[in-house]
Amino acid sequence: MTLIIDCHGHYTTAPEAHTAWREAQVAAYRSGQLTPAYPDISDDDIRDTIEKNQLKLLRERGADLTIFSPRASTMAPHVGDEAVSLEWARRCNDLIARVVGLYPQTFVGVCMLPQSPKADLAGSIAELERCVNELGFIGCNLNSDPGGGHFQHPPLTDRYWYPFYEKMVELDVPAMIHVSGSCNHALHATGAYYIAADTIAFMQLIEGDLFKDFPTLRLIIPHGGGAVPYHWGRYRGLADMLKKPALASHLMNNVFFDTCVYHQPGVDLLAKVIDSKNILFGSEMVGAVRGIDPETGFYFDDTKRYVDALDVPADQKHAIFEGNARRVFPRLDAILKAQGR
Amino acid sequence: MTLIIDCHGHYTTAPEAHTAWREAQVAAYRSGQLTPAYPDISDDDIRDTIEKNQLKLLRERGADLTIFSPRASTMAPHVGDEAVSLEWARRCNDLIARVVGLYPQTFVGVCMLPQSPKADLAGSIAELERCVNELGFIGCNLNSDPGGGHFQHPPLTDRYWYPFYEKMVELDVPAMIHVSGSCNHALHATGAYYIAADTIAFMQLIEGDLFKDFPTLRLIIPHGGGAVPYHWGRYRGLADMLKKPALASHLMNNVFFDTCVYHQPGVDLLAKVIDSKNILFGSEMVGAVRGIDPETGFYFDDTKRYVDALDVPADQKHAIFEGNARRVFPRLDAILKAQGR
Numbered sequence: 001m002t003l004i005i006d007c008h009g010h011y012t013t014a015p016e017a018h019t020a021w022r023e024a025q026v027a028a029y030r031s032g033q034l035t036p037a038y039p040d041i042s043d044d045d046i047r048d049t050i051e052k053n054q055l056k057l058l059r060e061r062g063a064d065l066t067i068f069s070p071r072a073s074t075m076a077p078h079v080g081d082e083a084v085s086l087e088w089a090r091r092c093n094d095l096i097a098r099v100v101g102l103y104p105q106t107f108v109g110v111c112m113l114p115q116s117p118k119a120d121l122a123g124s125i126a127e128l129e130r131c132v133n134e135l136g137f138i139g140c141n142l143n144s145d146p147g148g149g150h151f152q153h154p155p156l157t158d159r160y161w162y163p164f165y166e167k168m169v170e171l172d173v174p175a176m177i178h179v180s181g182s183c184n185h186a187l188h189a190t191g192a193y194y195i196a197a198d199t200i201a202f203m204q205l206i207e208g209d210l211f212k213d214f215p216t217l218r219l220i221i222p223h224g225g226g227a228v229p230y231h232w233g234r235y236r237g238l239a240d241m242l243k244k245p246a247l248a249s250h251l252m253n254n255v256f257f258d259t260c261v262y263h264q265p266g267v268d269l270l271a272k273v274i275d276s277k278n279i280l281f282g283s284e285m286v287g288a289v290r291g292i293d294p295e296t297g298f299y300f301d302d303t304k305r306y307v308d309a310l311d312v313p314a315d316q317k318h319a320i321f322e323g324n325a326r327r328v329f330p331r332l333d334a335i336l337k338a339q340g341r
Numbered sequence: 342m343t344l345i346i347d348c349h350g351h352y353t354t355a356p357e358a359h360t361a362w363r364e365a366q367v368a369a370y371r372s373g374q375l376t377p378a379y380p381d382i383s384d385d386d387i388r389d390t391i392e393k394n395q396l397k398l399l400r401e402r403g404a405d406l407t408i409f410s411p412r413a414s415t416m417a418p419h420v421g422d423e424a425v426s427l428e429w430a431r432r433c434n435d436l437i438a439r440v441v442g443l444y445p446q447t448f449v450g451v452c453m454l455p456q457s458p459k460a461d462l463a464g465s466i467a468e469l470e471r472c473v474n475e476l477g478f479i480g481c482n483l484n485s486d487p488g489g490g491h492f493q494h495p496p497l498t499d500r501y502w503y504p505f506y507e508k509m510v511e512l513d514v515p516a517m518i519h520v521s522g523s524c525n526h527a528l529h530a531t532g533a534y535y536i537a538a539d540t541i542a543f544m545q546l547i548e549g550d551l552f553k554d555f556p557t558l559r560l561i562i563p564h565g566g567g568a569v570p571y572h573w574g575r576y577r578g579l580a581d582m583l584k585k586p587a588l589a590s591h592l593m594n595n596v597f598f599d600t601c602v603y604h605q606p607g608v609d610l611l612a613k614v615i616d617s618k619n620i621l622f623g624s625e626m627v628g629a630v631r632g633i634d635p636e637t638g639f640y641f642d643d644t645k646r647y648v649d650a651l652d653v654p655a656d657q658k659h660a661i662f663e664g665n666a667r668r669v670f671p672r673l674d675a676i677l678k679a680q681g682r
């Protein structure tokens with residue numbers, strides 16, 4: 001028996017009042033007014049947005065549990081200042097905690113962070129602690145480019161990030177490296193910016209020696225690792241040219257890819273070139289691509305079908321669906337064990 | 342009988358005097374001095390750099406002809422101003438013309454352009470005309486991000502680019518969309534910037550309707566199309582969400598990918614999801630990744646081996662190695678026919 005754990009779900013269907021408050025918050029910041037009061041959102045409001053979307057699709061597609069975080073494209077740390085980001089992150093994370101409270105068997109929380117282009121990571125560290133220790137969250141989404149599409153932040157191997165990594169290690173939580181909406185009109189968010197940022201993140205890790213300093217740090221690169229598995233030979237070759245160890249030891253004890261690749265040949269390639277211990281089932285659902293593939297008649301983002309169809313041994317499939325998520329997210333494993341699962 | 346045409350080769354081994362002149366040119370620009378005189382480079386200097394590198398590898402690997410352009414990473418349009426770029430582009434293109442003159446059976450020229458972050462495309466149009474009409478070149482490398490790694494240029498569908506496209510159509514030459522070295526320390530050139538830029542370019546094309554305005558324009562996205570084939574489902578789905586036609590008609594009469602993907606599973610995926618009429622054999626040789634793959638014992642960038650091993654019908658393989666290059670580069674076809682090939 002395998003639990004089907006989707007490691008990558010966002011609350012893209014959050015109640016309208018929450019989204020409207022964000023708009024009012026940003027408008028107030030821009031006009032120098034006080035932030036409006038956060039609205040009352042009832043449990044029924046939340047149930048309504050979850051049951052007809054994520055929960056419905058989970059049941060239809062046969063997944064058991066989603067590692068759930070605020071909508072990625074609206075994290076938008078480039079909007080406003082750090083105080084704006086802090087309040088927005090708290091509201092978003094609190095909303096995730098309410099979803100988890102209503103459906104503790106089906107959702108587990110991952111937090112967004114109050115990053116801001118000019119801020120250090122002190123606020124993010126505090127919010128991570130709050131979310132893990134007070135809200136019971138099991139990980140975080142770390143934005144490698146809080147400027148929103150011009151890649152002006154230090155690479156992930158820079159010491160700028162180290163205080164945050166230290167807190168992650170202390171709390172024993174992983175991060176998914178996930179950028180947000182693009183404020184660069186040359187970069188479409190889900191079609192260009194996300195995939196580029198994923199690829200860039202991996203190359204930054206190749207160039208550095210981050211996991212020498214943090215041997216237990218765990219990072220998930222979403223969207224199937226960007227371009228990386230497709231160009232696996234290039235990355236193995238570049239590591240060699242840069243006199244780095246082979247990727248298996250240099251990065252792949254610490255870096256994981258999800259299965260958010262929306263066609264069978266892509267997931268086949270992922271499973272062929274990347275060790276199954278490094279692959280976590282994910283769908284990014286309800287997310288980037290919501291339509292039905294005319295070639296298959298199924299939703300593009302029904303990635304469980306692609307993983308089900310993989311020609312890999314049962315123990316590897318179990319690892320992709322469940323085992324790796326329990327290992328990468330030890331706090332998830334603890335929650336599931338406490339639930340008798 | 343199939344000619345093996347490598348659509349993507351750079352003069353990465355240019356004579357030392359040429360490279361030293363570039364350094365002197367940039368130093369002179371920065372210190373406000375006059376540009377030094379361009380050095381004498383003998384035919385033997387050129388033969389020496391070609392015969393022990395590109396020509397040796399072509400022969401060893403069994404290719405017949407390379408579509409050859411100046412080194413991509415040192416085009417560096419973000420260095421200096423437009424006048425600096427113009428002189429550098431002319432010197433580089435003239436050097437390519439000399440290689441072609443020495444080895445007319447083996448090399449055909451493609452030009453770099455004197456782009457500059459703040460310049461319009463008038464200088465690039467003039468240099469393209471010069472290279473095609475006077476030097477016999479058959480195409481160009483067009484840099485979608487001349488700023489060098491922050492993606493601040495208009496998307497490829499913007500009217501900024503239209504005068505250049507008009508000239509391309511008039512001359513009946515294609516462009517390879519190819520960025521240059523990165524001045525962004527977060528983006529490794531060949532491991533992050535190139536692959537990200539390829540992916541971003543394709544998504545820009547999805548969002549626009551460029552080929553409605555230029556139905557005969559032809560663009561090659563190198564490095565196997567960046568992340569695109571691996572995420573082909575995502576791109577098909579995004580085109581659908583954006584209410585665009587299916588990619589086959591929206592883009593794939595005009596967009597082509599090369600085979601610069603440095604392992605067999607990647608090239609297998611490329612050939613599986615992308616119609617063979619859109620794939621051009623390329624190696625990017627001598628280029629980004631120069632080592633030997635310990636898993637195969639062969640050079641990573643010996644991409645002919647991967648294409649040879651493809652399980653596709655002979656007519657499709659002929660198209661990938663020869664037919665598509667003749668179709669995408671009509672001036673190449675004319676040159677080959679004049680040579681009786």
